Amino acid sequence: MKEVIPIGADHAGFKLKERLKQELAAMGYEPLDLGTRSEESTxxxxxxxxxxxxxxxxxxxxxxxxxxxxxGMAYVANRHRGVRAAVAWNPEIATLARAHNDANVLVLPTRFVTD
Known part of the structure; x- marks a missing residue:
């Protein structure tokens, strides 16, 4: 059974979310799209x-x-019990957040990440 990875984005993250779903599926995960469904303001x-x-x-x-x-996404997510959301703009930061802080929600700042 594939690991389900829920993905959520606002309008600024919509385009990258759509690409990320394809990448996760290619890696053997099951992306669960929780929105948004367009680039309209949300x-x-x-x-x-x-x-x-x-x-x-x-x-x-x-x-x-x-x-x-x-x-903003990280602030909101971290209000949930057991959630450790980390903003990461490159692989090294993401790896460190996971290894040293047990991050379980990755938050991508789409204005600052590149392919």
Whole structure:
């Protein structure tokens, strides 16, 4: 059974979310798209709560959030018990957040990451 990875994004993260879903599927994961569905303006907390709630309830082990700076998503996600959301803009930061801080939600700041 494939590991499910819930993914949530606001309008600033929509394009990268769509690409990330394909990448995760190619790596053998099952991406669960929790929105947004377009680049129309949205409220990022809605998507942060959706992903973080799944981690908090133990439905999934980890998740991914995307927004412009990553900060708002991380603030909201970290309010959930057991969630350790980390903003990471490169692989080294993501690896350190996972290894040293047991991060279980990766938050990508789409204005600051490149392919």
């Amino acid at each position: 409220d990022y907390p809605d998507f942060a709560h959706s992903v973080a709630s799944q981690v908090e309830r133990g439905q999934v082990a980890r998740g991914v959030l995307l927004c412009g700076t990553g900060l």
